[in-house]
Amino acid sequence: MHWKEILPSNRYIAYMSYNWNTSDHEVLTLLYQPLIGSLAYSLYMTLSLDAQRQPSKKAERTHKTLMTYTGQHLDHIFSERKKLEAIGLLSVYREKIEDEFVYYYHLHPPMDASGFFNDDLLSVFLYNKLGSKEQYRELRQYFSVEEVNTGDLENITQGFNQVFTSIHPSEMRSTTPDMLETLSSSSPLAGRKASDSHYKFAEDDFDFQQFMSYLPSFIPKAEIENMKNQRLIYQLAFMYKLKPEEMAHLIQDAMLHSEKLDADQLRIQAKRRYRMNEQDEPPRLGLRIQPEELKSQAGPPQTQEDKTIQYFETTAPIEYLEELSDGARVYEGDIDIIERLIFEYRLSPGVVNVLLDYIFMVNDKKLSKALAFKIAGHWKRKKIKTVKEAMSLAKKENQKRQTFQEKGDRPSYQKKSSSSAQVRKEPLPKWMTDNNWKKEEASEQELEKAKKEAAKYREMLRKKKQQKEES
Numbered sequence: 001m002h003w004k005e006i007l008p009s010n011r012y013i014a015y016m017s018y019n020w021n022t023s024d025h026e027v028l029t030l031l032y033q034p035l036i037g038s039l040a041y042s043l044y045m046t047l048s049l050d051a052q053r054q055p056s057k058k059a060e061r062t063h064k065t066l067m068t069y070t071g072q073h074l075d076h077i078f079s080e081r082k083k084l085e086a087i088g089l090l091s092v093y094r095e096k097i098e099d100e101f102v103y104y105y106h107l108h109p110p111m112d113a114s115g116f117f118n119d120d121l122l123s124v125f126l127y128n129k130l131g132s133k134e135q136y137r138e139l140r141q142y143f144s145v146e147e148v149n150t151g152d153l154e155n156i157t158q159g160f161n162q163v164f165t166s167i168h169p170s171e172m173r174s175t176t177p178d179m180l181e182t183l184s185s186s187s188p189l190a191g192r193k194a195s196d197s198h199y200k201f202a203e204d205d206f207d208f209q210q211f212m213s214y215l216p217s218f219i220p221k222a223e224i225e226n227m228k229n230q231r232l233i234y235q236l237a238f239m240y241k242l243k244p245e246e247m248a249h250l251i252q253d254a255m256l257h258s259e260k261l262d263a264d265q266l267r268i269q270a271k272r273r274y275r276m277n278e279q280d281e282p283p284r285l286g287l288r289i290q291p292e293e294l295k296s297q298a299g300p301p302q303t304q305e306d307k308t309i310q311y312f313e314t315t316a317p318i319e320y321l322e323e324l325s326d327g328a329r330v331y332e333g334d335i336d337i338i339e340r341l342i343f344e345y346r347l348s349p350g351v352v353n354v355l356l357d358y359i360f361m362v363n364d365k366k367l368s369k370a371l372a373f374k375i376a377g378h379w380k381r382k383k384i385k386t387v388k389e390a391m392s393l394a395k396k397e398n399q400k401r402q403t404f405q406e407k408g409d410r411p412s413y414q415k416k417s418s419s420s421a422q423v424r425k426e427p428l429p430k431w432m433t434d435n436n437w438k439k440e441e442a443s444e445q446e447l448e449k450a451k452k453e454a455a456k457y458r459e460m461l462r463k464k465k466q467q468k469e470e471s
Helices: 022-052 062-069 074-086 114-116 120-130 132-140 177-185 208-214 221-227 227-240 244-254 261-276 304-316 317-324 332-343 349-362 369-381 386-408 444-471
Strands: 011-016 058-062 090-097 098-108
Touching: 011 022, 011 062, 022 058, 022 062, 022 098, 022 114, 022 120, 022 132, 058 062, 062 074, 062 221, 074 090, 114 120, 120 132, 120 227, 208 221, 208 244, 221 227, 227 244, 227 261, 227 317, 244 261, 304 386, 317 332, 317 349, 317 369, 332 349, 332 369, 349 369, 349 386, 369 386
Parallel strands: 011 098
Antiparallel strands: 011 058, 090 098
């Protein structure tokens, strides 16, 4: 579903089945907000407070009203709404009435602090989002309570009948029809389990059936298929990027001496396997592709430049590097560079793709950390947010670079960087050099030629990689 399917005149019904409390507000502000951002947080608060003040905890509005409340355009609201869905604070349904869709926004309560910090995904991603263990410890301490061990103490708590002497046994039983009907009413009540968590995983990210096929016969299938363990398996597979076969091996190790799946033992096994490959760096959560609000393309691409922009906007930086390496696994140092470009320099994934493409073109297909961070700092100061802006600036930088080379000098971002001494001699990509590339339509012959050039370029990379391995 695209945001343009939602019109300002479309109605929505925001509803909830719980009452706000102080703890909910604190958890949302201090724990959820760092993960989803201030706009998504504001959207959730707007919807929930509007529903909360209605007698039935159900507010019916138009999206125009929501735009007025938040001061945001509809596409921004749609983008932020998806974050709430992903993290389990919102479920969305729709119903077509005549020619119009009516949307139902079911607001879920946040997890309590205990559930949040004990959640394998959310706690790790909060740790990385905060950026320091001191901040994380400070937050955890804020929500901590000191328990008192009462095992060796004498329990002198008074019983009900020891205090309320006027209550007779007959008055404690529901004997009249009216009383029975009132007490046994099935009307739904506001409330929830303290540790309920609503965020879900797309099943196409992890093939559960394939995973089950790898399990040996001595593993009780019923133990694996219960909902609680399934959820844990999806969590760990997502967070540690485990394939079905790898997860099956972890299950075997965790259940080697038991018919019950020990969740703590499985977590230990997953972390151990991860650290063998990733050292002691916890996994990080980032946007896979360019956020909707920063995309330049509103419709299908019309020109070759449009197609390039769309590619950069819909491809994750790590996937881009994998394609350049002909499908080979990306070097961990390169992954660290990408993560720092996104998390520390706060460049969007699409802009990171343009930056990587530019560096590979001018630096003999080598990803230099020093050069990447110099350019990233420059682009950040320029407030580059979209792919189109990044491509335009890269063209200007390339023109400056060529001018400096003609004069026997180098641009400032290449000085003091030995890794940038080698400059590629192959032709630069057309989006950087060919001003005639923006024409309205690309002919079939041109598209075919572009495909052949791309195939030739990939073959050149493959041969160079093979020569490097042989040497």
